[in-house]
Amino acid sequence: MKKIAKQESPEWFEAWKNDFEKENNRKPHYKNEFSTDDEAGRIRRRKLRKALIEEQGNICCYCMCRITENNSHIEHFWPKEEFTDIDLDYENLLASCNGEESLLAEDEHCGHRKNNWWRRDMISPAQGDVEKLFRYLPDGRIRSGKRSSNIAGEMIHHFGLDSYHLVRNRSQAIENSEVFEEETYTKEEIESFIDFYSHKTSDGYIPYCQAIVDCLEDML
Ligand SMILES: [Zn+2]
Numbered sequence: 212m213k214k215i216a217k218q219e220s221p222e223w224f225e226a227w228k229n230d231f232e233k234e235n236n237r238k239p240h241y242k243n244e245f246s247t248d249d250e251a252g253r254i255r256r257r258k259l260r261k262a263l264i265e266e267q268g269n270i271c272c273y274c275m276c277r278i279t280e281n282n283s284h285i286e287h288f289w290p291k292e293e294f295t296d297i298d299l300d301y302e303n304l305l306a307s308c309n310g311e312e313s314l315l316a317e318d319e320h321c322g323h324r325k326n327n328w329w330r331r332d333m334i335s336p337a338q339g340d341v342e343k344l345f346r347y348l349p350d351g352r353i354r355s356g357k358r359s360s361n362i363a364g365e366m367i368h369h370f371g372l373d374s375y376h377l378v379r380n381r382s383q384a385i386e387n388s389e390v391f392e393e394e395t396y397t398k399e400e401i402e403s404f405i406d407f408y409s410h411k412t413s414d415g416y417i418p419y420c421q422a423i424v425d426c427l428e429d430m431l
Contacts (some may be wrong), residue, residue, distance in 0.1 A: 212273060213275050213342065214337070214341050215266065215272060215305065215336045216266075216337075217301070224259060224262075227255070231244065239299060240298055241299055244299075245259070245299075257280065259285060259304070260283065260285050263304060264283060264306045267305070267306055267416075268416035270415060270418055272286060272288075272307050272336045273286075273308075273325075273336065273372065274321050274377050275416070275419045275420060276308050276380065276419070277418045282308060283306050283307060285305075286306060286307035286322040288304075288305055288335045289303050293329065305337075307323075308321050309322075309323060311374070318374045320372060320376070320377055321371065324369070324370060330365060332360070332362045333366055342421060344356050344362075345363055345367070346425055347421065349382075349429075350378075350382050351378040351380070351381035351383075352373070353381075353422075355367070384419035384423060385419070388408070389404050390426045390430070404427050405427045408427070
């Protein structure tokens with residue numbers, strides 16, 4: 212997972228929530244006020260999703276694949292069905308890919324696979340140490356990080372991060388990077404590659420960037 216640098220909640224979103232509460236004497240909820248059943252809800256949903264995608268540098272909050280407004284959804288890290296009091300807290304909102312919609316349930320991944328699963332000690336992509344929670348291998352596989360508790364393994368399973376398609380996509384992304392291009396690199400060259408894959412380009416982050424960074428770090 213790539214750490215998401217959450218920004219301030221968009222002004223329009225906070226202002227709309229405040230106005231809604233004043234007018235209706237209750238807090239708005241995602242299920243009602245962001246419903247696709249009405250035009251206003253659809254527009255709000257689209258606007259919010261756009262802000263989240265931009266914030267994340269156009270990659271999925273969990274698997275780091277490229278996402279656009281047409282292949283992603285608003286993800287509640289703490290499930291909206293269970294944590295209704297924070298269902299519109301900006302901190303709890305992320306943008307997830309839609310996974311592999313036509314596949315078998317066990318090969319599904321990210322927001323749709325995670326669904327309403329949660330555990331008190333799960334770690335959000337917005338938390339500081341998330342990049343060390345997992346370790347990506349050059350063949351695309353994912354493992355728990357060295358010092359991770361068993362929550363990393365649980366998250367890999369419940370988010371489907373070890374699904375066949377993700378392993379394959381990561382291994383291709385690593386293969387297309389500089390990781391295997393030459394036999395030997397200088398320390399400086401490796402560090403400059405790490406720097407490149409750790410930062411946003413004009414298109415956002417490179418898909419699967421953290422998997423590539425892990426492999427490069429192992430070369431140091
Ligand atoms: Zn994803």
